[in-house]
Amino acid sequence: MKSKFGKMLAILLALTMVLSLAACGKRGENETTTTLQETTLGSDETTSGDGGTTNPDETTSEGETTTAVEPESTTEAIIVPAGLPKGNAEILAAYTAVMNKAKIEDKPGFKRAEFQELPGGPEYRDISGGGKVIDALLNIVGNYMTTEEKARNKPHSQGKGENMWAWPIRDAPKGCMLTDVNAIKSADCKELPNGDYKIVITLKPEKNPEHHRPHHGNSAPSKTGGMFMPLSKSDIDPELAKYSKVIKDHKYDMEYYNCTATLIYDPKTLHVKSVDHVLYNKITMSGKVLFIPAAGWQVLIMHYQIFDVIY
Numbered sequence: 001m002k003s004k005f006g007k008m009l010a011i012l013l014a015l016t017m018v019l020s021l022a023a024c025g026k027r028g029e030n031e032t033t034t035t036l037q038e039t040t041l042g043s044d045e046t047t048s049g050d051g052g053t054t055n056p057d058e059t060t061s062e063g064e065t066t067t068a069v070e071p072e073s074t075t076e077a078i079i080v081p082a083g084l085p086k087g088n089a090e091i092l093a094a095y096t097a098v099m100n101k102a103k104i105e106d107k108p109g110f111k112r113a114e115f116q117e118l119p120g121g122p123e124y125r126d127i128s129g130g131g132k133v134i135d136a137l138l139n140i141v142g143n144y145m146t147t148e149e150k151a152r153n154k155p156h157s158q159g160k161g162e163n164m165w166a167w168p169i170r171d172a173p174k175g176c177m178l179t180d181v182n183a184i185k186s187a188d189c190k191e192l193p194n195g196d197y198k199i200v201i202t203l204k205p206e207k208n209p210e211h212h213r214p215h216h217g218n219s220a221p222s223k224t225g226g227m228f229m230p231l232s233k234s235d236i237d238p239e240l241a242k243y244s245k246v247i248k249d250h251k252y253d254m255e256y257y258n259c260t261a262t263l264i265y266d267p268k269t270l271h272v273k274s275v276d277h278v279l280y281n282k283i284t285m286s287g288k289v290l291f292i293p294a295a296g297w298q299v300l301i302m303h304y305q306i307f308d309v310i311y
Contacts, residue, residue, distance in 0.1 A: 080270060084191060085199070091187040092178065095199050098265045099175030102272050102309075103167045109160040109310040110167075110272075113151035117301040127296035148303065160310060168277060168304065169220075170229050172212045177219070178203075178226030185258075197267045201227070205257040208233055224256050228277055229304065250287030257282065275306040 085094040102108060119125070158166065165171050185204045192198055209222035210232045220226030233254070240247060262276040279302045286295035 080267075084197065084267075085189045088181045088184045088187045091189050091199055091201065092181055092184065094189065094197075095201060095261065095263055096174075096176040096178070098263065098270050098272060099168070099275075101175075101270050103164045103175040104173075106271070106311055107161050107164055108272070109158055109162075110306050111155040111157050111308045112166060113148075113155045113303075113305045113307070115146040115148045115151040115303050117303075118145060119299060119301065124299040125297070127294065127298065151303075152305075155307075167306070168229060168275065169212045169225070169227070171214050172216075173218055176227055177212065178223060179220075180223060180226075183223035183226075192264070195267070196264050196273055199263040199265075200260065202258060202260045203227065203256075205255055207255050208253055209256055210234060224259055224279075227261055228256075228259055228279055230254075230256055230259075230279060231281065231300075231302070248288040248291070250285070252283060252285040252287075255282045255284070256280065269311075271311050272306070272309050274309065275304075277304040278302070279304075 080094050080097040085091045156166070167175055169175065169177060183203050183206075185202045187199070187201045189197055189199045203224060206222060206224045209224035209230050211222075211225045211229050212220060213234075222230075224230050225232070231254070236252075240250065257280050259279045260277070262274075262278075264273040264275075265271060266273065281300045281302065282297055283300060284297040286293075288294070
């Protein structure tokens with residue numbers, strides 16, 4: 001999703017830019033209604049003629065240009081615990097090994113879909129000040145979001161052997177970089193009736209996590225960023241700076257909670273069948289937009305799915 005950030009979405013400090021970044025991303029200036037060009041947050045992606053994707057050089061928030069990392073073969077052994085993984089450590093090890101094997105060694109073809117939710121109600125939203133205007137703009141934001149139906153009906157396709165930059169974690173040399181077992185809230189692995197294994201890992205809440213960028217190399221900048229691709233302050237701050245004349249005294253934080261990764265794979269071949277990432281982002285904010293004070297919080301739910309994997 002390439003450039004134009006939708007100025008009409010300038011509701012309020014972080015909420016404004018978070019929603020425009022996550023909902024419509026960076027929408028291409030030459031985009032037509034029949035072609036959805038999507039990009040990772042922090043990198044530019046264009047759609048190739050065969051329906052696959054390419055990822056050219058990236059311009060970071062610091063202004064430097066970097067190139068997306070192409071995972072390379074490694075001498076590091078990829079070891080999966082024998083039998084059904086049990087306990088947080090074994091389950092994380094299995095998840096990491098399977099995701100890394102796919103990204104580094106196998107490079108399968110796959111389809112991916114990304115969509116978002118901006119739920120209402122007291123469980124997900126509490127905004128004070130500028131109420132009617134903010135509510136109206138929130139509804140407009142919702143119209144710019146990608147629905148699950150649209151994302152699944154028109155997924156992005158990647159061929160076998162192509163650059164695996166979009167395989168979580170994006171633009172990283174590995175499929176999972178989380179090593180801290182203490183970051184896990186819960187982990188479960190069970191065998192499905194067809195013999196596949198299903199891993200479900202949920203992380204503990206983390207405030208203002210950063211996502212991985214190419215210049216981070218083999219390290220993860222945060223716990224959440226070691227497994228997922230969260231929208232980060234480094235994405236939002238440069239955009240807020242563009243609105244310094246209308247957005248004043250802004251403060252915001254993003255708390256990611258119940259971020260869950262679900263992986264289904266064949267334990268005999270270690271082939272991935274599907275990946276489903278769900279991130280809950282509670283955005284707490286305060287500030288003035290056009291001198292109108294507003295404050296509160298809103299939950300943004302982000303989905304990233306991989307399916308129809310071909311080896």
